[in-house]
Each structure stands twice: as C-alpha cells, then as structure tokens.
Amino acid sequence: MKTKLILALTLSVLAGGAFAADGYERTGSAAFTNGAPVASDGADHIGAAKVAADGADHVGAARLS
Numbered sequence: 001m002k003t004k005l006i007l008a009l010t011l012s013v014l015a016g017g018a019f020a021a022d023g024y025e026r027t028g029s030a031a032f033t034n035g036a037p038v039a040s041d042g043a044d045h046i047g048a049a050k051v052a053a054d055g056a057d058h059v060g061a062a063r064l065s
Helices: 002-018
Strands: none
C-alpha cells in the first residue's frame, strides 16, 4: 500500500511538471526576441573576402609540402 502511494505521488508530480507552463511570456524576455529570427553567419561583415584562408601565408619557411 505504501509503495503504491509513493508511486502515485511520484507520477503526479512528474505529470504536473510536464504540463506546467514555462511562463516565457511573463518574464519580459519575450519582448527582446522580436529581432532577427535566424542566426547571422557574418557574411555581411567580411565583404569581398569570402574564401577561407588556409594559413599558408603565415607559416613561411616551416611549410610541410
């Protein structure tokens, strides 16, 4: 009987947490997310240099080719 009671209480607590609202709209942080909905990749900041460098121009004489 005691085991069934503990199991029932545990399941009710877990079920209550699963259906609880997160309160996101009440925290005030929802007002700050209206900006850019996607992440920026930074391509607008690099200009014409759109090819990644391999670093060969920095190693000088220590090149392994």
